[in-house]
Amino acid sequence: MCGLGQWGPNLLRNLRENPDCEVAVLCDADSTRLKEFAEFHPDADLVSSVEEVAARTDIEAVVLATPAGLHGAQVALLLNSGKDVLVEKPLALTVQESRSLVELARSRSRVLMVGHTFLFNPAVRQVRSEIEKGTLGTPKLILAQRLSLGRIRGDVNALWNLAPHDISILLAW
Numbered sequence: 001m002c003g004l005g006q007w008g009p010n011l012l013r014n015l016r017e018n019p020d021c022e023v024a025v026l027c028d029a030d031s032t033r034l035k036e037f038a039e040f041h042p043d044a045d046l047v048s049s050v051e052e053v054a055a056r057t058d059i060e061a062v063v064l065a066t067p068a069g070l071h072g073a074q075v076a077l078l079l080n081s082g083k084d085v086l087v088e089k090p091l092a093l094t095v096q097e098s099r100s101l102v103e104l105a106r107s108r109s110r111v112l113m114v115g116h117t118f119l120f121n122p123a124v125r126q127v128r129s130e131i132e133k134g135t136l137g138t139p140k141l142i143l144a145q146r147l148s149l150g151r152i153r154g155d156v157n158a159l160w161n162l163a164p165h166d167i168s169i170l171l172a173w
């Protein structure tokens, strides 16, 4: 598990609760964050860089919740080291880089999944099911609005931070 800031601990909790997962390594550039979560994972190794995770040969898959601007390079490194990757949204910060990561995953026969959380939201799934069943007819217009301020980020703007959620929902519908 790489990235134990605000969101990563939610993913880590899910890994901890999944009997099919063994969390082998906790990774964060901030040692304070590492120590905070180490007590829940006494058997996990603590490392400060994704490079150290990539170098491990005993790890099958990596969950990445680091800042968005780092995703492209880190995902490429992990795929090239033979790991399956679940990366938080956005996959990368350009379409070109995103496409090349998808290609890389295909060429290496690795799983590359983006954390489009809302695709697993019961309300979103219900609307999709109603569209599939035809009860809603053919949607002609879908309007998405973000009405509360949320967290102000310095690394990516609101479009890169929030629109991936709405676009993933629209594509699923």
Ligand SMILES: NC(=O)c1ccc[n+]([C@@H]2O[C@H](COP(=O)([O-])OP(=O)(O)OC[C@H]3O[C@@H](n4cnc5c(N)ncnc54)[C@H](O)[C@@H]3O)[C@@H](O)[C@H]2O)c1
Pocket (backbone or CB within 6 Å): 002, 003, 004, 005, 006, 007, 008, 027, 028, 029, 030, 033, 048, 049, 050, 065, 066, 067, 068, 070, 088, 089, 090, 115, 116, 117, 161
């Ligand atoms: N799916 C969702 O609903 C959802 C919600 C919030 C955030 N996110 C996504 O999760 C990702 C992380 O967001 P966040 O809010 O937790 O950010 P954050 O800044 O709170 O946490 C990032 C963590 O990564 C660590 N880090 C930074 N550089 C690193 C490096 N080179 N190697 C290892 N660790 C490093 C930082 O020390 C920090 O602990 C973002 O991509 C964001 O878009 C998704």
